[in-house]
Amino acid sequence: MSTRLTPVLSKFWDDPQSWTLATYEANEGYQGLRAALGKDPAALVDMAKGSGLRGRGGAGFPTGMKWGFLPPPDGGPRYLVVNADESEPGTCKDIPLLMAAPQFLIEGMIITSYAIGCHHAFIYLRGETVHVYRRLLRAVEEARAAGYLGQNILGSGFDLEITVHAGAGAYICGEETALLDSLEGRRGQPRLKPPFPAVAGLYARPTVVNNVESIASIPPILLHGADWFADMGTEKSTGFGLFSLSGHVTRPGQYEAPLGITLRELLDMAGGMRGGRKLKFWTPGGSSTPIFTDAHLDVPLDFESVAAEGSMLGTRALQIFDETTSVVRAVSRWTDFYAHESCGKCTPCREGTYWLKQVMNRLEQGMGQPGDIEKLLDICDNILGRAFCALGDGATSPITSAIQYFREEFEQGMHTPWHELFPPERSTLFAKESQPA
Incomplete structure (x- = not known):
């Protein structure tokens, strides 16, 4: 496994105004959409399947296969819903992506909607992130003004509207059917399945529910090809992903790398453990996944390898805890x-x-x-x-x-009690030797 990072979604995050449409268009933005509108929608579904893209929201279900579950058109509406209700402790990849480069998601939603025959798509956002809500509203506004949304997009005859919806702040609404209930104005609680959303989702119509990063990955795949994407990562876990390092690490943040990279490699890039402490335990996919220890430093971070060791890759939320932690x-x-x-x-x-x-x-x-x-x-x-x-x-x-x-x-x-076994004053957060000079 190469330790080289793969900046695709994060390649221009350091631009002074990375979130604007102008910056996005200067970085191949909406070239994928122009190519997509000249293709048969079924070919786009096949492209998603061929790339091997798996859902980036936790379960890792093949994205193209989910699109393919929709029943044949019956003349009624069908919907795309993007799950941006990022709520799990330690998970922090979608919000930075939406803040830094929201047009990746907008373009991905347009391409996906065209592929599945959707004319009204929704973004369900965690309501507490008001700053992200405003940025998304502005991104949709810019895309509409440029002719990428609304009626007859780029003269193709395809119509699409995107609604940004702010939830009320409930972790349960990250579950796709609870999200749909909340989006319909009801209390967010999971539905009995079947029927699955692909058959009876939003307003009892066929619906695709995907994660932010899954949909944002579609434009680069379309522009550079399914083989380009499949060449990264591993055989069954293809492509790149955002790995969120937080906790007792020298340089926490988002590291975009091929799936299959190890925590040891990521820690090397992040400057190692803060204060030179020893790694004690960590989460490979957020707080809802079984924890790992320092014995798992070399486990490839792909869906199959992590599962074989008894955990889940989840959202690649790597929370790092050192030896001073209870x-x-x-x-x-x-x-x-x-x-x-x-x-x-x-x-x-x-x-x-x-x-x-x-x-x-x-x-x-x-x-x-x-x-x-x-x-x-x-x-x-x-x-x-x-x-x-x-x-x-x-x-x-x-x-x-x-x-x-x-x-x-x-x-x-x-x-x-915990504070006698692990006195807080000895922790990395408070110890003097861990403070920057």
């Missing part, structure tokens, strides 16, 4: 989040996350009771695979994996 406290904070964000629709998640929170808080404060570790595992076992959606499963992942790798810390929680 794994019990970190996992307890994540558990608080999942208990708070449970929509309450199903009993395993609603009740299970509540009790996981109670037990984790006891262990965090050194007030654990005999059998608490076994109780945690038992509750996780009763949630995993039994919840209505993936939120319940995600809540169990950090707990079960942390007990697997750091059981002794959980046992210490029976009698010693």
Whole structure:
């Protein structure tokens, strides 16, 4: 694996006005759209399939295959919905992309809409990010003024409108069917599947729901070819992706690299661990994925390799924790989040996350009771695979994996609070030697 970065979506982020249409057009912007409008829509679906592009929102489902699930046209509307409800702790790739280069998404949505026969597309954005909402509104406005949106786009006869919708700030709305309910004005809760969104999605019509980065990757693929994209990454996890490094790393940020790169390589690019500390544990795909340790530094970060080691690549949110961190406290904070964000629709998640929170808080404060570790595992076992959606499963992942790798810390929680085992003043965040000169 080459350690060379692959700046595609991030290639002009450092431009003084990277978010403007003028900057985007100066960097091959909308050339892909012009090529797409001269092609048969079915050929664009085949191109997406041939590139091997897999969803960049977590599950890694093949993007072109999802487009292909739509039933034949019946004369009624069909929709494209972009999931920009980036809410999971540690996940921070879509928001920077939308702030720095929103036209990638706009052009990708136009091409995708043309491919699937959609004439009204939606962006569902996390409502707290007002600055991103305003930037997206401006990007849509610029694209419409330039003739890329509206009626008869570039004289092709194709019409498209894009609506930017700000949600009310609920993690559950990152689940695609809960997102659709919220977009329709109802309480965001996951739907029973089947029917799947491809058959009965938004307003009970055929709908494609894709992640921001998935759709933003379409213009470069169309412009440079499916083979160009497939040559990057690995055989089954093709292409490039944004890897978000955060936590105890010298230079946190977005690193756009081929799938299959390792954390060791990314850490080398990011200047290593902050203050020269030792890596203790990390998440390969956000807080809902099973944690890894320093023993997994050389695991290729692609869907298959990460899964083979017992975790998920997810959103490539690499949260890095050093030896001064209490794994019990970190996992307890994540558990608080999942208990708070449970929509309450199903009993395993609603009740299970509540009790996981109670037990984790006891262990965090050194007030654990005999059998608490076994109780945690038992509750996780009763949630995993039994919840209505993936939120319940995600809540169990950090707990079960942390007990697997750091059981002794959980046992210490029976009698010693976290702040005695890991005094905050020794942490990388506060230690004097970690501060810049």
